[in-house]
Amino acid sequence: MIAISSGKGGVGKSTVTANIAVAMADVGLSVGVVDADIYGPSIPRMLGIPAVKPSMAPDQRVIPAEAQGVKVISMAMLTDDDAPAILRGPMVTKYLQMFVRQVDWGDLDVLLLDLPPGTGDIQLTLAQAFPLSGAVVVSTPQDVSLKIARRGLRMMEQVNVPILGVIENMSGFTCPSCGTVTHIFHQGGGEAIARELGVDFLGKVPLDPNVVDCGDEGRPLVRDAPDSPAASAYRGIAATLGGQGEDTGGIATPFAWTLSDGTGKPVPAQATAGGSAERLAALDHAEGALILRWCDGTEQRLADRDLRLACQCAQCREEMSGARLVDPDSVPLDIGLTRVWSVGNYALGMAFSDGHDTGIYTFKALRALSGTELEDV
Known part of the structure; x- marks a missing residue:
């Protein structure tokens, strides 16, 4: 169970989650994704999952949707497309518990948890209720994003969730005409914060207009443009994370x-x-x-x-x-x-x-x- 987190919104965390999930599936791993952003779910759209309510198994567990070789559960499957999730903390906790414990996942190698931004109820609920193998923090290179990402890293450390690494998203834009790389949000910040905090730097994902088009149309970039620099970055990150989650010692939880x-x-x-x-x-x-x-x-x-x-x-x-x-x-x-x-x-x-x-x-x-x-x- 790997949590994909971010300190602030708008850094492309869900796009990263969707693409590394598909990249893991492409190398033969059995992958599930919990869209834990209860208030702003987006994973089903990015993977091309239609707005159909999930069915129930005979044992009354929810059967997850499946697309691109990835199993998914999301609040977007339980509500209308434009219906807001008006929920207090206890109900959010209930849904998160259901998404993990009451879904018929089958035998999974990896379960990715796409978290909402911040360090609040949802992050703490997952850290307390489930034996997370680790967390990944996604940030953009600008200083304000990196400062908030540092808080997210510290929060995970305080609840003994291993930090698997930092991903720098939107890391430079390559002009399709001349090939010039423009660092719109500065450069090197992700590597610097990983080095400062003593965690792994998992990679840079460059800006690519195709990422937006593919996400909006439910076509993951790693499938739609497999030779692009961004797709290569996603596959490299997926390969690294696919080898994570080994036993870190200690008694097995939960108990x-x-x-x-x-x-x-x-x-x-x-x-x-x-x-x-x-x-x-x-x-x-x-x-x-x-x-x-x-x-x-x-x-x-x-x-x-x-x-x-x-x-x-x-x-x-x-x-x-x-x-x-x-x-x-x-x-x-x-x-x-x-x-x-x-x-x-x-x-x-x-x-x-x-x-x-x-x-x-x-x-x-x-x-x-x-x-x-x-x-x-």
Whole structure:
């Protein structure tokens, strides 16, 4: 699962997504695309998918549309062409969950998530609910776009989504008559920001009028003009991303572990010296404490009551000052954990015997808690 994101709108992110999806399909990969831009869906138009509502499989899952060898689900398939999606945050979250979990994708090699611009509800929902293999950030070369792209990169880093690289779109225009390259939006900014942030630079996609015509008419450029510089750039990016998504270590997510009967407990992963300090290798529970083994070999024991008192949710902490709202004397000494579940690749959710279950414990916050830390491997 690879998220294609951008800090701001108008950088051509959906065009990039559509073309690299088709390029991946052309080399034999089974590819799906979730058009996660609920308010402004455009992927079906770019791939030439007619405005027909999807059908249902016998198991009540949605059958995705298919065109150009790519499976697609989009809000554009569920509403009329000019009908606005007037939805609050919870409904947007519901649709996103449905687009991934309740669609009959079959066996996919790659699922691309075409995100809307920004760092809001949709980005956070996907990062929390699904085990993303990584994210790609699309930007144009001008400084204002790159500055906002940097924020998008930082957001993904904060929720432990690996950054697979930066794509510089609209990178120079080649005159069809004389061959002169004009850098309308400056040049080299994408490479510079990738170098500055220590991530891969995936490539430059030049401006090409055919990109607009092909997108409007549902003919992906990689098929319609395969020898063009832009099509070559798309294929190069697709080849790089097609090899991504290998196991980055740690327990598999998502999981939901019920402590009373052990159901859903994640299978332990290998912990080795030199491994990631921000990835969990195993969880256990004994004698009123949660035991966390991290991929760098560190083992940490955190008492259930200490975890309850450390909750940072709005019920337990004052939002502005961070002052504790819950009275420690009101938390029973024998309080215990009842459930533990994954929140994306960056946090755990926990439920306690007093019924409290709204806290999110980031891996960074858990590592900072003063529990019993045993010897490293």
